[in-house]
Amino acid sequence: xxxxxxxxxxxxxxxxxxxxxxxxxxxxxxxxxxxxxxxxxxxxxxxxxxxxxxxxxxxxxxxxxxxxxxxxxxxxxxxxxxxxxxxxxxxxxxxxxxxxxxxxxx
Numbered sequence: 890x891x892x893x894x895x896x897x898x899x900x901x902x903x904x905x906x907x908x909x910x911x912x913x914x915x916x917x918x919x920x921x922x923x924x925x926x927x928x929x930x931x932x933x934x935x936x937x938x939x940x941x942x943x944x945x946x947x948x949x950x951x952x953x954x955x956x957x958x959x960x961x962x963x964x965x966x967x968x969x970x971x972x973x974x975x976x977x978x979x980x981x982x983x984x985x986x987x988x989x990x991x992x993x994x995x
Contacts, residue, residue: 904943907972911943912936914971919952922979931956946970951985958990 916936923931935953942948948967953960962985969977 907943908940911972912938915950915967918967918971918977918979919950919965923954934960942967943972946974949982960986960988960990962986 915938916933919933919936923929923933932955933952934955937951937953938948942950946969950965950967951962952965953962964982964985966980966982967977968980969975971977
């Protein structure tokens with residue numbers, strides 16, 4: 890029983906590491922796609938994805954982009970696995986939310 894519990898804990902830690910690393914790779918991939926399209930002034934603030942995304946070849950990803958105090962939440966479709974496949978495509982699905990920041994002053 891103890892060995893089974895140890896195995897489950899080890900698998901859980903391994904999957905948690907894969908989940909976190911998947912998020913880092915997705916963020917870098919989105920930044921590269923933005924730079925390739927001439928939108929390097931946008932920053933990636935947050936990346937959200939399903940908990941099963943690291944084990945599938947396609948995933949829906951919600952990305953929050955920032956530009957000078959404004960934020961846009963964008964849904965993206967990811968085809969290919971960023972860790973295990975050679976080719977990954979990122980397609981824009983829809984705009985989820987747009988938050989504009991207005992500042993008045995000098």
